[in-house]
Amino acid sequence: MKVTNLTDVTEFILLGFQGTVQLRVSVFTLLLLVYWVTVCGNLLIISLVSSSKNLHTPMYFFISQLSISDILLSSDIAPNTFYILLNNGGSITFLGCMSQFFIYCVTELFECLLLAVMSYDRYVAICNPLRYTSIMTIVQCKRLAITFWFFSLFTSFIDTLAASRLKFCGMNIIDYFFCDLVPLQEISCSDTFPLKLQICLLSFPFLGIPSIIIVVCYMKIIHAILRISSNISRQKAFSTCSSHLTVVSIFYLSLFCVYIFPTSGQTAEINKITSLLYTVFTPLINPIIYSFRNKDIKKAIQEKMRKKF
Template identity: 70%
Template sequence: MQENNVTSVNEFFLLGFQVSQNCRFFLFFLLLGIYCVLICGNLLIIALVSTSKNLNTPMYFFISQLSISDILLPTNIVPNTLCILLNNGGTITFIGCMTQFYFFCGTEIFECLLLTVMSYDRYVAICNPLHYVSIITSSFCVNLDILFWFLSFFIGFIDTLAASRLKFCGPNIIDHFFCDIVPLQDIACSDLFPLKLQLYLLSIPLLIVPNIIIVLSYGNIVRAILRIPSNISRQKAFSTCSSHLTVVSIFYLTLFSVYVLPTNEETSQVNKIMSLLYTVFTPLINPIIYSFRNKDIKKAIKETFEKYL
């Protein structure tokens, strides 16, 4: 593509979901309801962990940080998506698109790192319980959390800087409901090799290594649980990590389906639905899984209602 054919793009048009008006209205009210519920659910977990002495442990500290991420991610995407649904599409400025992509990258990277350390936390708790207090200390959790937030948004800045250098020519229409790297690459007319190489190299420490740690952690956890002679003790040990395993499975399966599997025009609508899963529905499911399947959180909720009602 010749340089004189490259145009300066000041804004993009997000197509959103190209469905009937009734379907768009249904999606609007569904997303609005889900967004309100997930905000309330995650705020409840943050408040409970901050105020309840029974939840003053490393595991619940990590859960509260996951709730913060689960608030930031949909807040970055859902309000604009609701406007797109009402108007059957919508424009977003180039700076607004890159800003949305930046916060999307930061929160997603943070969740990848956090889910990894949460897997390690469950591994130490089950496989090395006698040394858990000395290994997973409060200072260890806080320092690691600060490091993860810094790394996530620093790497997100690198990705956003690379995406902002893409050149666009022809239509500036993004067939998605938010600014993501895959649809941006689809409409770019510049050489994508440097960007793809950067993304592949960053995927090693951000996706491949965390997945290896998670698999190894749960492999050792399963072996340790199977060695427990009592069925009741085995069920108790498994219940302490089953919630986290469910969250990890949902998160990585949806990411894998969108960013690893090959895409074409026929799968673009499927990718939008899968993107909804990890940007909106997963942040809704996380507090439900951790609250309804967790006796400590249910106890803290009960005590809070008895105290203030």
């Protein structure tokens, strides 16, 4: 693509996953199945939580918010990835790239905050059960969700605005499957240090503080569980937070592998596969974990089935 000045880049070429036709078709089929199950599974959870009175509790309200975020993330990444796979690469406009990056940022930042408050919810339920209903009210949970969405939107807008000001000097080929900040910085010819510093400062309240909250909450939860004398009661207490702990572990480990841990020596393909884990497969895992390992969700599904049949 020829350019006349430093900012004359109107589109980017996403290489995606290069390979044979058979390999790309196989990956396309797998991701299409994953996307379909993700959307259906998360829509099912949203429907159950909104219509079943037994699920009108803070924990399930947060799970439904997580499902909304997962649908947005999957729908932001998957459709364009399908196109890239079928065509062995594809173009995306500059505006489309920034829009994709914006939605991606919103969902990731929101999920960081949401997983932290869900950890606190489990902490209160296990360590301070007598005050749970007075601390974690539905009204308070809705206020928190609205606040999280607002701050995620605001911060993502600032990050996207800063990313849109990068100069690319005619370089518009991105060896990735979506518009993320790291590959954009790699092809940029401008000084990226100010942007990296801004992202770091803005991301700390969404990544650093939630991580600390999650670690502290689960340290207290584990300590409280170990003090329970009855094995049955101990297993019951742990089962109430094991699903959330699994989701948190998968989400943060994959996120840290891409953005926090050193990437020297890792190939671009490894980074792509790691990114697929939390952008495509984590939204699939969430409804599976929260449905198959949750008695209340199973009961709500059975009630719905009985009413229809």
